[in-house]
Amino acid sequence: KAGVTQTPRYLIKTRGQQVTLSCSPISGHRSVSWYQQTPGQGLQFLFEYFSETQRNKGNFPGRFSGRQFSNSRSEMNVSTLELGDSALYLCASSLEPGTGLTGELFFGEGSRLTVL
Amino acid sequence: AQSVSQHNHHVILSEAASLELGCNYSYGGTVNLFWYVQYPGQHLQLLLKYFSGDPLVKGIKGFEAEFIKSKFSFNLRKPSVQWSDTAEYFCAVNVVGGGNKLTFGTGTQLKVEL
Numbered sequence: 001k002a003g004v005t006q007t008p009r010y011l012i013k014t015r016g017q018q019v020t021l022s023c024s025p026i027s028g029h030r031s032v033s034w035y036q037q038t039p040g041q042g043l044q045f046l047f048e049y050f051s052e053t054q055r056n057k058g059n060f061p062g063r064f065s066g067r068q069f070s071n072s073r074s075e076m077n078v079s080t081l082e083l084g085d086s087a088l089y090l091c092a093s094s095l096e097p098g099t100g101l102t103g104e105l106f107f108g109e110g111s112r113l114t115v116l
Numbered sequence: 117a118q119s120v121s122q123h124n125h126h127v128i129l130s131e132a133a134s135l136e137l138g139c140n141y142s143y144g145g146t147v148n149l150f151w152y153v154q155y156p157g158q159h160l161q162l163l164l165k166y167f168s169g170d171p172l173v174k175g176i177k178g179f180e181a182e183f184i185k186s187k188f189s190f191n192l193r194k195p196s197v198q199w200s201d202t203a204e205y206f207c208a209v210n211v212v213g214g215g216n217k218l219t220f221g222t223g224t225q226l227k228v229e230l
């Protein structure tokens with residue numbers, strides 16, 4: 001069974017630009033979550049999508065947005081990049097929230113964003 | 117809002133030593149509890165979980181954790197560590213009914229020396 005796939009793995013942007021990251025979940029998983037990982041703040045929840053609807057949202061500014069497609073693939077977008085947005089962005093997929101197995105996340109390897 | 121505290125940021129042990137990593141959370145309602153592990157160069161993966169029932173849960177690779185509700189704690193233990201246990205360990209919680217939103221601790225970097 002293929003794992004969670006994130007693209008691109010590495011990217012470099014400059015301040016003010018925008019970036020789009022992609023995530024393909026494990027087949028059959030309909031919930032996709034995004035996390036930001038930095039040395040200073042650790043792992044912080046960005047948002048969760050299920051059936052193309054945002055189910056949960058973390059405490060990030062509106063520059064951070066996401067969406068989910070009908071095939072469960074997800075994208076997240078960060079507009080007007082700031083130096084502080086440099087981080088590893090992790091995508092995680094899981095079964096439906098109502099299965100009783102909530103919180104069992106399968107993570108991808110991440111997209112490492114560097115903002116110059 | 118819930119929060120998670122991991123008291124040990126860096127731990128160095130010799131092989132065969134016993135391990136205990138502390139984790140405390142703050143939240144007044146019902147939570148699910150997790151330990152995730154990130155081995156060098158690998159992605160984050162689930163080590164063990166507690167949803168309900170027996171407060172002593174066993175995970176992969178000989179790890180176990182005990183949920184003590186009165187202390188809001190979920191400490192991770194292993195009787196005898198191996199060099200291959202070198203990794204970063206994260207405690208996490210999510211609120212029951214809150215979907216898949218996890219709140220993570222800051223992580224504990226474990227180094228096991230031969």
